[in-house]
Amino acid sequence: MSDLVDYQKHGAVGVITINNPPVNALSPGVPEGIYESLQQGMKDDDVKAMVLIGGGRSFIAGADIKHVGAKKSPIAMKWRDEMEMMDKPVVAAIHGFALGGGLESALCAHYRVAVPSAKVGLPEVLIGILPGGGGTQRLPRLVGPKKALDLIVTGRHVPAPEAKDLGIIDDLAPEGDLLNAAVAYAEKIADIRPLPRVGERDEKLQEAKDDPGIFDAMRKKIARKARNQVAPYNCIKCVEAACSMPLREGLARERELFDEIREGEETKALKYAFFAEREATKIPDVPRDTPVTKIESAAVIGAGTMGGGIAMCFANVGIPVKLLEIDQGALDKGIAKIKSNYEVSVKRGSLDAAAVPERMALIEPVLDYDSIGNADIVIEAVFENLDVKKEIFAKLDETMKDGAILASNTSTLDIDAMAAMTKRPGDVIGTHFFSPANVMKLLEVVRGEKTDAATIASSIKLGRALNKVVGVCGNCDGFLANRTRIPFKIEMMALLEEGALPEQVDKVMYDFGYPMGPFAVGDLAGLDISYATRQRRAKEDPEGYRPDPISDALVEEGRLGQKTGAGYFLYKEGDRTPYPDPKVKGIIDAVSRQMGVERREISDEEVLNRLLLSSVNEAAKILEEGIAYRSSDVDVMWLNGFGFPRYRGGLMFWADNTLGVPKVYDTLCEWHEKYGGHWKPSNLIADLAKSGKAFSDV
Numbered sequence: 001m002s003d004l005v006d007y008q009k010h011g012a013v014g015v016i017t018i019n020n021p022p023v024n025a026l027s028p029g030v031p032e033g034i035y036e037s038l039q040q041g042m043k044d045d046d047v048k049a050m051v052l053i054g055g056g057r058s059f060i061a062g063a064d065i066k067h068v069g070a071k072k073s074p075i076a077m078k079w080r081d082e083m084e085m086m087d088k089p090v091v092a093a094i095h096g097f098a099l100g101g102g103l104e105s106a107l108c109a110h111y112r113v114a115v116p117s118a119k120v121g122l123p124e125v126l127i128g129i130l131p132g133g134g135g136t137q138r139l140p141r142l143v144g145p146k147k148a149l150d151l152i153v154t155g156r157h158v159p160a161p162e163a164k165d166l167g168i169i170d171d172l173a174p175e176g177d178l179l180n181a182a183v184a185y186a187e188k189i190a191d192i193r194p195l196p197r198v199g200e201r202d203e204k205l206q207e208a209k210d211d212p213g214i215f216d217a218m219r220k221k222i223a224r225k226a227r228n229q230v231a232p233y234n235c236i237k238c239v240e241a242a243c244s245m246p247l248r249e250g251l252a253r254e255r256e257l258f259d260e261i262r263e264g265e266e267t268k269a270l271k272y273a274f275f276a277e278r279e280a281t282k283i284p285d286v287p288r289d290t291p292v293t294k295i296e297s298a299a300v301i302g303a304g305t306m307g308g309g310i311a312m313c314f315a316n317v318g319i320p321v322k323l324l325e326i327d328q329g330a331l332d333k334g335i336a337k338i339k340s341n342y343e344v345s346v347k348r349g350s351l352d353a354a355a356v357p358e359r360m361a362l363i364e365p366v367l368d369y370d371s372i373g374n375a376d377i378v379i380e381a382v383f384e385n386l387d388v389k390k391e392i393f394a395k396l397d398e399t400m401k402d403g404a405i406l407a408s409n410t411s412t413l414d415i416d417a418m419a420a421m422t423k424r425p426g427d428v429i430g431t432h433f434f435s436p437a438n439v440m441k442l443l444e445v446v447r448g449e450k451t452d453a454a455t456i457a458s459s460i461k462l463g464r465a466l467n468k469v470v471g472v473c474g475n476c477d478g479f480l481a482n483r484t485r486i487p488f489k490i491e492m493m494a495l496l497e498e499g500a501l502p503e504q505v506d507k508v509m510y511d512f513g514y515p516m517g518p519f520a521v522g523d524l525a526g527l528d529i530s531y532a533t534r535q536r537r538a539k540e541d542p543e544g545y546r547p548d549p550i551s552d553a554l555v556e557e558g559r560l561g562q563k564t565g566a567g568y569f570l571y572k573e574g575d576r577t578p579y580p581d582p583k584v585k586g587i588i589d590a591v592s593r594q595m596g597v598e599r600r601e602i603s604d605e606e607v608l609n610r611l612l613l614s615s616v617n618e619a620a621k622i623l624e625e626g627i628a629y630r631s632s633d634v635d636v637m638w639l640n641g642f643g644f645p646r647y648r649g650g651l652m653f654w655a656d657n658t659l660g661v662p663k664v665y666d667t668l669c670e671w672h673e674k675y676g677g678h679w680k681p682s683n684l685i686a687d688l689a690k691s692g693k694a695f696s697d698v
């Protein structure tokens with residue numbers, strides 16, 4: 001018997017337990033062990049039924065992602081189909097997760113029971129593949145093709161109570177007593193014949209015969225989001241096959257469609273992104289067992305755009321949070337905005353109306369520092385002004401309890417300067433949320449010179465608890481995310497000055513896979529905020545700042561973006577589509593003339609490469625300075641903070657896998673000569689190009 005699987009008799013029920021921590025993935029040895037146990041149960045006349053259960057914290061959470069696409073043993077290929085066809089019933093007992101190969105295994109059992117906290121699903125599409133173990137053939141037979149399409153194409157996790165309503169789960173078991181409940185269930189159904197085999201059912205497939213348009217409707221629904229991708233469409237083809245072919249042929253078709261994509265670029269990039277996110281929280285000098293502060297209460301200073309969103313992040317996961325403002329008026333405004341944000345979610349159907357008062361009750365408005373002293377963490381989110389922030393940190397040092405984390409949401413300012421205002425710089429850290437804070441997935445954790453390992457570990461853990469993807473970097477102007485993003489923004493404007501138009505740049509980036517073009521994003525955010533920043537910088541740092549005459553001219557004509565119906569584009573009443581505007585072309589032409597630039601045709605390829613390579617070069621400098629730990633951290637930030645298309649892996653993955661470092665280096669050298677100073681390749685890129693290495697080797 002494989003030591004990954006254990007078999008014990010509980011009266012007339014054979015219990016097969018998988019022990020492959022942490023999540024009982026179907027690694028080599030697990031299917032073989034289950035198969036052997038099933039044979040043992042079949043041979044034993046005293047055994048009337050069997051239970052398949054996971055030891056530890058989960059049922060089978062999925063295939064072993066490291067082995068996805070690898071060649072499987074003959075037993076691994078056949079055990080599920082054989083289990084389904086056995087003539088003793090098997091009950092899958094689910095806690096934790098039954099995902100991917102885990103749910104496919106459960107679908108080959110004859111019955112499924114689960115505890116309410118369990119989650120099931122077929123998330124393969126999220127790593128660019130499809131459920132290749134029969135999931136696309138059996139799930140439609142169990143829940144009907146429409147619901148199966150929804151689950152397989154989105155890859156979402158389904159909570160057990162919903163899975164019961166859908167018919168995936170036959171019965172819910174009490175939390176903490178799954179094994180006994182499953183054995184009792186197995187005893188109850190042991191003699192029922194014929195055995196319910198999902199693969200033999202076809203009544204639900206009638207839905208597709210009655211309404212054959214469901215597949216095209218699904219293709220249409222995902223067209224925008226899934227552009228350039230293959231896996232979601234192959235998932236649809238599989239479900240279509242389930243509805244038009246007998247099971248065996250459908251399974252063969254599923255295999256074919258799986259093989260078509262398993263080695264593809266999309267899969268490679270999506271798997272990379274998955275591992276990059278896991279890797280990003282491994283910090284060399286912060287061991288896994290570093291003690292962490294338990295965060296059960298929080299405080300946020302400043303109830304503006306960011307402070308309000310951050311307070312919502314805490315309330316959304318049930319952590320009480322105090323929101324501190326400078327006066328009652330600002331406080332009332334901030335609270336009203338939070339309430340209206342929740343109400344919008346209710347209107348959109350993404351939040352239950354009953355949740356609004358519950359969440360609002362967790363957010364307590366306050367006006368004095370004494371009320372927040374007991375919080376486990378305080379996050380400062382006031383205006384981007386170092387003097388104001390320094391003053392606040394001095395006050396926090398006086399009022400916060402020992403051991404509290406003192407965090408700042410600054411986008412650019414010096415964390416060490418804030419820490420220096422306290423007698424506990426080890427407890428000070430940057431927790432940089434992205435706007436809107438309650439929506440964007442990224443949390444950039446910025447460690448200062450003196451930040452303790454425990455403060456870093458606690459902030460990472462907090463990020464996870466708030467359902468964020470965490471990246472960690474050192475303290476520098478703009479930190480990792482924004483500092484790598486700035487060259488992209490500068491290049492956007494340079495392209496316009498030289499000959500491109502907003503509609504060309506936006507089309508190139510949209511076609512590349514961004515949800516919106518960068519100029520349309522500018523219009524959505526509003527052009528007035530960066531205008532004000534430029535005005536301030538022009539006074540404070542006239543030499544260091546880059547003028548932006550095009551955006552200035554737009555703002556000065558009252559074109560502030562969507563909110564005024566015009567920005568880089570024109571907007572019609574009640575329509576958010578950006579329409580090219582000849583007036584904008586006029587403004588841009590005039591700026592080029594004033595600058596003495598002769599406008600030229602710029603190829604789409606140059607647009608893409610100029611935008612991305614300027615940032616790649618900056619990222620390489622950050623790596624060189626040791627402010628980022630690895631190039632994949634840059635990718636994690638671009639994927640979760642800036643909408644970089646996930647199926648392209650991330651900025652650095654894109655550079656490694658499309659151009660490759662030598663070509664990146666040659667291009668930068670060429671542009672350095674042509675366009676000047678800021679294109680000088682970083683030393684790191686030069687070294688990598690010479691030694692034939694990739695960014696992923698750093």
Ligand SMILES: NC(=O)c1ccc[n+]([C@@H]2O[C@H](COP(=O)([O-])OP(=O)(O)OC[C@H]3O[C@@H](n4cnc5c(N)ncnc54)[C@H](O)[C@@H]3O)[C@@H](O)[C@H]2O)c1
Pocket residue numbers: 301302303304305306307324325326330334381382383384385388392409410411412432433434435
């Ligand atoms: N807006 C963004 O996109 C974004 C993104 C990431 C980080 N940030 C950073 O977050 C911080 C806040 O930005 P924002 O956009 O929310 O600004 P905001 O102007 O919307 O809000 C700032 C709030 O802080 C309050 N405030 C000012 N001084 C205060 C004090 N001494 N005590 C208590 N409250 C005070 C103000 O009344 C205001 O409500 C800044 O450091 C900014 O750089 C902003």
